[in-house]
Amino acid sequence: MNLFPRVIAMNIPRRQFLLQSGVGLTGLGFGAGIAKYALGQQQPQVANAGRMVTDDTQSAINRGIEFLAAGQGQDGSFGTQQHSGNVAITALAGLALLAGGHQPGRNTHGDRVRRAVEFLLSKEDPRKAGYFHNPATPMHGPMYAHGFATLFLAEVHGMIQQPALHDRLRAALRRAVELLKNSQNRQGGWRYSPDPHDADLSVTICQIMALRACRNAGFTVSKDVADRCIAYVRSCQDQQSGGFRYQPNAGPPGFARTAAGLVALFSAGIYEGADITRGLDFLLSFKPRQGGGGLNFGLDFGMHYHYGHYYAAQAMWIAGGRYWNEWYPAIRDEMLRSQQQSGSWGRQQFPCDHYTTAMSLIILQIPNGYLPILHR
Numbered sequence: 349m350n351l352f353p354r355v356i357a358m359n360i361p362r363r364q365f366l367l368q369s370g371v372g373l374t375g376l377g378f379g380a381g382i383a384k385y386a387l388g389q390q391q392p393q394v395a396n397a398g399r400m401v402t403d404d405t406q407s408a409i410n411r412g413i414e415f416l417a418a419g420q421g422q423d424g425s426f427g428t429q430q431h432s433g434n435v436a437i438t439a440l441a442g443l444a445l446l447a448g449g450h451q452p453g454r455n456t457h458g459d460r461v462r463r464a465v466e467f468l469l470s471k472e473d474p475r476k477a478g479y480f481h482n483p484a485t486p487m488h489g490p491m492y493a494h495g496f497a498t499l500f501l502a503e504v505h506g507m508i509q510q511p512a513l514h515d516r517l518r519a520a521l522r523r524a525v526e527l528l529k530n531s532q533n534r535q536g537g538w539r540y541s542p543d544p545h546d547a548d549l550s551v552t553i554c555q556i557m558a559l560r561a562c563r564n565a566g567f568t569v570s571k572d573v574a575d576r577c578i579a580y581v582r583s584c585q586d587q588q589s590g591g592f593r594y595q596p597n598a599g600p601p602g603f604a605r606t607a608a609g610l611v612a613l614f615s616a617g618i619y620e621g622a623d624i625t626r627g628l629d630f631l632l633s634f635k636p637r638q639g640g641g642g643l644n645f646g647l648d649f650g651m652h653y654h655y656g657h658y659y660a661a662q663a664m665w666i667a668g669g670r671y672w673n674e675w676y677p678a679i680r681d682e683m684l685r686s687q688q689q690s691g692s693w694g695r696q697q698f699p700c701d702h703y704t705t706a707m708s709l710i711i712l713q714i715p716n717g718y719l720p721i722l723h724r
Contacts (some may be wrong), residue, residue, distance in 0.1 A: 358571045360642065400676055400715040408684050411691030413448055416441055417457050419702055423470075424463030427485065431700040433495035434485045435471050438464050439500035440706040446500075447713035451507040465513070466505055468497045469520055478523030479542055489540035491531075498524045502561035503720055525567050530556050535583070535596075536576030545580025548595050550586045552577065553608040553615070553659065560615040561721050574616045581612045582623065590626025603634045604656030610663040619666070628667050629658060633674060636682040654693075654707035661711045665722060676715065683708050 399550030401409075420426055426441035429436035442464040452462040473479040480497035483492040501521055508514040527542055537547025538555040556577045560593050563569045583596040584605070591601025610627045618624065657679055664675035688694050692701045693708040713723060 352578075365716050391469045400680070401712070402680075404684060405712060407681055408687050408691075409448065409709060409712050412446065412491070412687065412693070412705055412712075413450075413457065414548070415691035416444060416702060416705050417460055420460050421467075422465065424460075424465075424467030426464070426706070428700050428702050429488055431703065432485065434487065434700070434703075435468060435480055435482045436487065436496040437700060437703045437706065438467055439493075439496040441702055441717065442468075442500045443496075443503065444706040444709035444713070447710050447716060448502060448509075449716065449718055452504060453509050454507075461504065462508075462513070465501065465508070465517065469516060471497070472520055472523070476527070476542065478520065478525070478527035480524065489551060491538055491540055491542060492554055493540065494527075495538075495551070495558045495643050498528070498558035499554070499561050499721065502558065502565045502567075505565045506720075521562055525559065525562050525569065528559055529573055530569070530575060531555075532576065536578070536580030547580060549581065549592060549605055549608055549612070550594065550655075552580060553612040556581075556612050557615045557721065564720055568583070576610065578616045578618060580611065581609055581616070582646050584609055585623055585627065585713060590623070590630040591646060592627065601630065603631070604652040604659070606631050607656050607659035607663050611659045611666070613723075614663065614666045615721075628663065628671050631663060632671060632674065634660070634676040654704050657711055658707045661714055662722065665714050666724065680712060683712060 376391050388625075406513075416426070419428065420441070421432065423433070425433045425438045427437040431437055442461055445461050445464075445521065448457075449455050450457040450461055452458050452465065468480055471480050471482050473481060477493055480501075481487070481493045483490075487493055498521065501517060501524070505514075505517060505521060509519055528538070531538055531542040531544050531557075533539070533544040533547045535547050537549070537552040539546040539548055539551050556574075559569050559573065578597075581592075584593045585591070586593060586601040589601050591606040593601050594605055606627055610624065610631065613619075613624065613627075662681060663669045683693065686693060687708075689703075693704040694701060717723070
């Protein structure tokens, strides 16, 4: 049973908080779409949550949450096998719990969320202020870990009740924002390490989404950072198909890259326009098959299946209307068919079922509207 209101953002809807406080409306570059909704109005999809999250879906979510919670390490981390203690996976597991209404000190697994926060804070690099990563675990591109960690910590920032932990978290997030500003390259993107030398779309989305969450939490992010990111992301879009590439003029447009590109633009405050519509239509062509035989690893999914659907579901949710109404039931039903007896989602293409389970839970719980980042 969910005990919290549909939108949690300092106990009022995110857009209402932004409009009342003035944060994000002047000079920060992320607020372009906020004012198009009436004060306090929730996104229309939230009202459909009960219809979208069926009894079978909620049962699957409950089993997945219990599987994930039972696997948390003594140090507060998540991750299995060689990925034990992975910063990115711990952050994603924390987001999955938040998406179910589990806040620090509240609900069944609130203490597990708090412990995940403390673990991530312990992984700030003492040699590079604001940089969250764990060099003891393998990671192709540690800036992925940093981006996911910063996103989760910013999302949970307003929910921490203990003053000492809140102050520690706020100071760490301030340093993380500075690191992100300083590691953005001249094109406007980010890549695998916290150095401004290169960029690709899959890393850039992690960082701009983290910055958006930090801005929502009250941290200053300059308009220039957002504008340069928008320019980089747009340079990755294929003008013929509307899909997005990994890098400008590098490779064909694809499913996961297009999902990432759209959410990057949404995170930077760009919600409408011909490029958005064309990107959404391109993405919609990858809608999971109704009545299919489980997870579809065809097309260009491979190991990026969960990563791609994590962003695709967010893109469709924010776009709303027919995009969301067509997309969510299809991915929901595909994921319900593929859940394991343990409550997990298997590690078919990624050797860590905490990762695949966390991603699946975030996707399935989007209609709850609990994550502040999912609100314009």
